[in-house]
Amino acid sequence: MRTFIAIDIPQNVxxxxxxxxxxxxxxxxxxxxxxxxxxxIHFLGDLTDQGIGKVKESIDEIDAKRFELxxxxxxxxxxxxxxxxxxxxxxxxxxxxNIYSQLANSLASRSFEMEHEKYTPHVTVAxxxxxxxxxxxxxxxxxxxxxxxxxxxxxxxxxxASELTPDGPVYSDLYKLDL
Numbered sequence: 001m002r003t004f005i006a007i008d009i010p011q012n013v014x015x016x017x018x019x020x021x022x023x024x025x026x027x028x029x030x031x032x033x034x035x036x037x038x039x040x041i042h043f044l045g046d047l048t049d050q051g052i053g054k055v056k057e058s059i060d061e062i063d064a065k066r067f068e069l070x071x072x073x074x075x076x077x078x079x080x081x082x083x084x085x086x087x088x089x090x091x092x093x094x095x096x097x098n099i100y101s102q103l104a105n106s107l108a109s110r111s112f113e114m115e116h117e118k119y120t121p122h123v124t125v126a127x128x129x130x131x132x133x134x135x136x137x138x139x140x141x142x143x144x145x146x147x148x149x150x151x152x153x154x155x156x157x158x159x160x161a162s163e164l165t166p167d168g169p170v171y172s173d174l175y176k177l178d179l
Contacts, residue, residue, distance in 0.1 A: 013071060062177060
């Protein structure tokens with residue numbers, strides 16, 4: 001079962017992101033469905049029941065309190081290879097990074113292979129593949145560099161399953177830690 005650890009985004013914030021993301025249409029752009037918008041902490045891939053049990057143990061070790069998370073502006077990771085359009089975390093970045101680090105250490109101690117790239121908390125809005133005019137997409141992204149999508153209190157962390165379907169991924173909750 002494909003799994004990941006995430007923070008859910010409330011409906012009102014997803015509505016704001018979805019409203020702006022509708023501007024990004026065209027060949028090579030795939031929008032993330034409104035219902036699927038979330039902030040990923042760790043993608044874990046396919047896990048057995050035993051692996052899921054170990055992940056739950058790691059989640060239970062998180063030492064964090066509820067915190068405010070704000071999303072403002074759109075961005076992308078690399079100017080030379082436009083692949084992901086995302087909403088930036090403007091408030092709560094340190095808290096997200098702290099949870100990420102705690103989980104990485106705990107999961108590594110349970111023999112999970114962890115990514116070694118710098119973690120940038122974000123909400124993926126769209127994926128870009130083989131677009132004919134990346135410069136116009138970059139300009140459009142930059143026109144939303146300060147768009148406020150809202151803020152909310154993060155009160156839980158979730159382990160989620162991702163089922164790939166022809167209509168896109170369908171997510172379900174496997175475990176929840178209340179902060």
